[in-house]
Amino acid sequence: MERETSRTTDEPPEQQPDFGLFGPQSVTWRVHADPMMLPAGLRALLLQALHPLAMAGVAEHSRYREDPWGRLLRTAQYVGAVTYGSTAQAEAALARVRAVHLRVRGTDPDTGAGYRADDPELLTWVHCCETDSFLRVTRAGGLRLTAAEADRYVAEQRETAWRLGVPRTAPLPATVDELDDYFDRIRPELRAGPAAREAARFAVLPPMPLWVALATPARPAWTGIMALGVASLPRWARRLYGLPGWPVADLGARVATRSLRTSLLVLPAALREGPHLKEARARLAAHG
Known part of the structure; x- marks a missing residue:
């Protein structure tokens, strides 16, 4: 994938900053810096x-129950490294994920079907899911992207999938419409089985130290953020989980998302930006 950066063509290669897989002119930098x-x-x-x-x-290989x-x-560190890290940092993060994928394989206890995490279809x-979620929730919160920029984000994100093992010849969505078509095609294969429902319940009410739950606003804050994540699911996905799929829920989620984003943007950048983004901004500032 061809990437745009702020590099100048007359700079010696040794003086050019390494902006990694995407660069400061990418839509990916804008989307992944959003507080939503x-x-x-x-x-x-x-x-x-x-x-x-x-x-x-x-369910069989993750330790999300023991270490949520x-x-x-x-996961946040991985996204930060791949998005804002140098090429070496991004490749190291991707290599760690590929190594984990090699060990994740088994049989679905409900259907008897075999699975492996490095299967290109599962990687796709x-x-x-990540591309659609990052784009839709940030835009619902008020991130201003044109239709062309949204399509460009979807196209940019293919670079990560390719580097994780999806063949470059595979039909990865390159536009928002193609992303929608993908979900339409795969919906008959989806269901909210017992493991999915257990994971969803755990995500809504993860364990917290007693003093954190009782003496800080962490529990209600997490519940509110999680509620936004649930409410922002597509209607068909909410129905699979047995939740209301009414259009009015979409409006409520949009209003709540915009309110949360507005309140988070009031915070200083030092509090809401991750370390990889801060390092990338420092490289950009040093570059002039």
């Missing part, structure tokens, strides 16, 4: 759980 990425990520996890084979892999906050932190499913 947390509820967007939770939406992606709930969506991913609806694929029986993807959920079987999580560590898993969340590692996970990729599309």
